Amino acid sequence: MGATTRGTGAALLAAALSMPAGGAAAYTVHVSNERSNTIVVVSPETLKIERTIPVGRRPRGMVFSHDFARLYVCVGDDDRVDVLDVASGTVVESLPSGPDPELLVLHPTKPILYVANEDDNMVSVVDLERRQVVSEIQVGVEPEGMGISPDGSTLVNTSETTNMAHFIDTTTLQITDNVLLDARPRVARFTADGAQVWVSSEIGGTVSVIDAGTRRIVKKIGFEIRGVPREAIQPVGIELTADGKRAFVALGPSNRVAEIDQKTFEVKAYHLVGQRVWNLALSPDQTRLYTTNGVSNDMSVIDIVAGKVLKSLPVGDSPWGVVVKP
């Protein structure tokens, strides 16, 4: 889930169902700018920045608390997690996270954050009530992506140089399986039913779909875009629709987002967005996709029903993560 995490699947679905049709919902889009050191809040109606919140240095991965009152932001250059009060738009406290936190994930029911420490080959387990790191899990070189199963029993961490997805039992905090992937695995996301884990390999240029039960790769999805060199296709952010039908993958410097059929794994379309697209977030009603474009410093808004890009808006310097609060 990582950079593009909302709350639990269940909470999301409930929010989606309670929403009026036509996307006229009072949700908000939050973007982290790794160079501006800010979080900006964008209104989906006006597609304008409503608020700019200064945070620690190099904000990247973000996740909301269960009640969406707090936003946890990895500020890697300050070696901590900043906690935003969403209503007031201010940083109210900071949590220890271990060195250079990049991506994090929240346990779906318990007040526990799991943080990847890129510089330290560790995943830190942060108890939100005690406000401290309560455990560390030794993983491969340069831990990055973090995904958690909908029932909270299994944590998946990717390590970029070891090229593996580590499956971690959240009760024992032991690694139970290691799945070898193409080069530089980045983002790991469970499907809404918990049956699969999708992992992007940035340098390998593929997305691996892992069966969460057998821990075997059931499909490796490749990409081909006419007129774009193969090495520019670098998958990072992944979003999976809750209905199990569609998947979206940000393809980095190819400036495209791939749309994939979750069932057949067939690539249906490539949406042209801004430069170096990092991460993605679906709107609560699953009709829009928001993308962070790190080099062109903007966010693209895709109408995924009509299959077209509605708008690009500047959001700050080097936008990286994006999450949606229903």
Place this chain on the structure above:
Amino acid sequence: MAAIRGMIRGATARRVLAGALALAACTAVVPVSPARAQPAVQTVPVGYLGQEEAVRTPLTFLRPELRDEGLQGARLGILDNDTTGRFLNQDFELVEAILPRGDDAPGLAAAVEALAAKGVRLLVADLPADRLARLMEHPGAAGMLVLNARATDDALRNERCRANLLHTAPSRRMLADALAQYLVWKRWDRWMLVVGRYPEDQAFAEAVRRAAKRFGARIVEEKSWTFEEGNRRSDSGHTTVQSLVPTATQGAEHHVLVVADERDIFGEYLAYRTWQPRPVAGTQGLVPTGWDRVHEQWGATQLHSRFEKQAGRWMTQRDHAAWLAVRAVGEAATRTRSADPAVLAAHIKGPDFALAAFKGQALSFRPWDGQLRQPILLAGPRMLVSVSPQDGFLHPVSTLDTLGDDAADSRCGAGK
């Protein structure tokens, strides 16, 4: 140490290629579960061969004298391999050997035999070109896959190439082409070339001339730097240099001064002192390099951080090339689940090999000359300026092959 199976002694290039094809057919990905099964640990010995030499003092006071350049990169490569190996029951061991100073044939023979006796069939060579060429002539090296992590000489990739010799260090032509692409992209296409007196300076100058021709720049004037070299510290300080450089760089109108001074004897003196106010590039100033501390993108900071914790200094191009060589072996062992050197060598040279190296894309070896294709950094003294290949320099297969010898340029018979 586990027994080494299937040594590649005497293996022909053809057999190695056949191995690669067999491998390609069976690279299905299966999960690994150390928690469920405990197979015997596979030990993968990786040789490192360096040589003792006089310590070179950099002209700048900001950089330390290096006594362990290359070796520290290889050691970090082993640590990185072992972190992954932990999950796969693979253990990597660096077998280090250092040749004595000078051209000592018995010393070389003894070292090669000792390495072979310790099971080394995959060898990282951290040697200058001539010593490396002698190593390759030794019968003991015939059964090894040698990864050149230091010598940038183009001849080693052409006339003197070998089927069992790969290069993780970039070639001079790659470096010169990387710089040329950037200068041409800037439309700074009139160059003054200032060349030092040593053979390696001449070799770099030759690569620069070739690059100018390839990418449409003009060398409008060439100068030799023939002044006496001296100590970097003297009580007379900067005044002599301040009067010397302007006259030495007087000449035809140019956009940029390109310097060839690989031994770092005078190049640092040029910037801000030239006759005309012109930027300096080449071996000093804006430097094309495989690795530099100013590089931060694509996760490079993590590698810097691990290296600095281990070595207590910055990682150089030579360290990075040695790290790459060891990582290439590690990557092959991970992908093939094998410790068999013949299997590893075949995978490294095969079509499925892809190495992530903090340079933004997967790296692989060119089949025609064994050179690792890689982006080249353009490092300023305090900031990264750019990374080549530059936009607009196209290639039908990989834009990385716009740097250095493409298949059609290659004069290597061994790989073809």
